[in-house]
Amino acid sequence: MTPDLFTPIPAPEHNLLPADGIVNDYGVIFSGNKADRYFHILMNDIPWQHDEVVLYGKRIHTARRVAWYGERSLAYTYSGITRLALPWHPVLSEIKDAVERHIAAYTPTQFNSCLLNLYTDGNEGMAWHSDDERELGQCPIIASVSFGASRKFVFKHKQTQEKTAMMLTHGQLLVMHGETQRHWLHAIMKSTKIHEPRVSLTFRTIIE
Template sequence: MSLDLFAYPPDPQTNLLPYEGIVNDYGVILSQHEADACLKALLNDIAWRHDQALIYGKLITTARQVAWYGEGAFSYTYSGITRRALAWTPLLLQLKQQVERHLQAVSPTVFNSCLLNRYANGNEGMAWHSDDEKELGRRTVIASLSFGAERKFALRHKKTREKREIMLQHGQLIVMRGDTQQYWQHAIMKSSRVTEERISLTFRTYGGQNAVSG
């Protein structure tokens, strides 16, 4: 079963998942002017690079571009490729602190890194996966802040295959916490109707200097 969660009024204390996980929708937390300015700065100032992965011994370069920033010299490895975090930019640090303020009432969290994904249009997406690396902890909190084109974010239970979907808007914040990564996968769905760019900022807390991300 698939349910479009976007019909629900944003309520950070309402769980959008039916069981074995917690996803909260904080709604659009930035004004149109603020979100537009952030998008422009992120497009121009971030050190974007195409993601790479070793699949069956072959180096694959993705269409999607990525960047990783944080407060320490973190390194993380997935699909056979190791990446190292860059130092916070002023804008990323400002957005991190703003997101942390929004989480203060429900589950106070301090993030130490941010993985950014850039999708040129709806032909680029993110396949089903879970951010369940041990360095993140079993009940990790991941805050996702969206900019640009509206895109469908989907969650799928690993065993029952039950799905939940939400359309993420320009300036919208959602937070995954609790057992979500253990029991659910998530994805950014492709759509030929989307012609504009989208950038996602996923704020995370790694427990050590070496991290692994899926």
């Protein structure tokens, strides 16, 4: 997967949301070879597990698979279930360092955890939700890095229902911050036309 050399690099200071939050697109930040290598390692080395969510009091397994990594067995509770972090994988530390360097001018931060998602193909997506768990604090900075198949990522305003959509491609970095999680939902859309896998890494800071 070689990135198109003529794809314009988006200005990260440009806000993709019209109001009530900030989403910055840094474009593709890894060379094709590096992104391919990371994707291969992540697909093969991560102990992917189907996610569990509690719906109407019942535990169900999602088609999408996940993994949770971070410092000191950090705990993260979402969808009614608490996960304990696995110790950083060397590739995740390398990507985390690169992400922190890229965003240092606009959103300087140090992440202490990462939620990974694996979508086998376009039949698997992620339903509307916000990353607004208590552990993430009031205005979390969440950096998402994508590898593999391009997928449509959509934001929907909680009050006005206004939508903003974008494609997330191999090696791309997107950062959500400000009041984004308070006012907007986001989702990964399903598509029967996508037959390749995609991995997303969402770096977060758990406040203890």
